[in-house]
Amino acid sequence: MNEEQERAELLAALxxxxxxxxxxxxxxxxxxxxxxxxxxxxxxxxxxxxxxxxSFDPLETPAKTLGKIQQQIAEEKGGLLGRLRRWFSKS
Amino acid sequence: MTEFRSKxxxxxxxxxxxxxxxxxxxxFYAQYASxxxxxxxxxxxxxxEAEELLQEVFVELWRRAPQFDRTxxxxxxxxxxxxxxRALDALRARKRRHGDRQFQYQEGDALMTERKRPDVMASSxxxxxxxxxxxxxxxxxxRAVLELSYFQGMSHGQIADTLQLPVGTVKxxxxxxxxxxxNMLPIIHRAIKA
Numbered sequence: 436m437n438e439e440q441e442r443a444e445l446l447a448a449l450x451x452x453x454x455x456x457x458x459x460x461x462x463x464x465x466x467x468x469x470x471x472x473x474x475x476x477x478x479x480x481x482x483x484x485x486x487x488x489x490s491f492d493p494l495e496t497p498a499k500t501l502g503k504i505q506q507q508i509a510e511e512k513g514g515l516l517g518r519l520r521r522w523f524s525k526s
Numbered sequence: 527m528t529e530f531r532s533k534x535x536x537x538x539x540x541x542x543x544x545x546x547x548x549x550x551x552x553x554f555y556a557q558y559a560s561x562x563x564x565x566x567x568x569x570x571x572x573x574x575e576a577e578e579l580l581q582e583v584f585v586e587l588w589r590r591a592p593q594f595d596r597t598x599x600x601x602x603x604x605x606x607x608x609x610x611x612r613a614l615d616a617l618r619a620r621k622r623r624h625g626d627r628q629f630q631y632q633e634g635d636a637l638m639t640e641r642k643r644p645d646v647m648a649s650s651x652x653x654x655x656x657x658x659x660x661x662x663x664x665x666x667x668x669r670a671v672l673e674l675s676y677f678q679g680m681s682h683g684q685i686a687d688t689l690q691l692p693v694g695t696v697k698x699x700x701x702x703x704x705x706x707x708x709n710m711l712p713i714i715h716r717a718i719k720a
Contacts, residue, residue, distance in 0.1 A: 501555050504584045511585075
């Protein structure tokens with residue numbers, strides 16, 4: 436692993452762990468733009484931390500929540516946000 | 527409402543991106559809601575607040591579905607990222623309301639304490655248990671920095687202040703912890719399949 440790859444791995448780890456500064460994020464984006472293969476390093480770390488974060492015992496969700504979510508979305512679909520979303524998804 | 531024909535997470539997200547807030551969203555919710563609720567409850571420490579936030583998280587996931595990029599990570603990683611981000615917003619808002627008291631780190635704040643709740647589902651799998659055990663096998667120093675960064679939303683500078691360590695040491699521990707986690711996952715996969 437060369438110096439640049441080691442630097443990218445560190446930045447990817449900080450990014451996935453949620454500890455990267457804005458400067459770190461900008462540097463990581465620049466390295467990814469220069470070498471797209473580094474995306475795999477970021478992806479591996481993100482999948483690892485996501486696996487950890489989804490390892491808690493699942494909890495029963497309240498019965499009415501899905502209905503409330505769908506109601507809120509239906510209201511948004513009819514409003515300005517919904518029209519913008521449709522416009523963006525077409526373009 | 528009939529069930530969505532596919533349970534493939536990427537297909538569900540694509541259908542949501544196309545505007546499906548019925549069957550696709552229901553199937554997506556069925557797949558991830560209990561996991562998201564567990565994460566929110568763990569991070570916020572308040573089941574009531576977590577249940578309230580659950581609605582906002584799924585509305586946001588539906589809104590952001592057109593931006594989902596499979597080349598940047600899996601669907602579960604995307605779901606967890608959005609949920610974590612909303613939980614951190616809620617923690618910051620709570621801090622603003624109650625003042626910015628110095629955070630005292632105690633090992634196990636986020637992950638190690640597993641209190642049993644009556645609503646814990648029977649579907650807690652060997653996978654869940656193996657992952658938690660794997661995390662507990664991490665070096666205590668690596669565990670501490672990952673807890674503070676990921677579950678408390680601290681930057682490397684804030685962690686360095688909290689643990690009174692040089693920033694370089696914090697970064698090295700985060701990298702070492704992330705490498706260990708990444709290396710453990712295939713081993714757990716293989717052990718569970720065996």
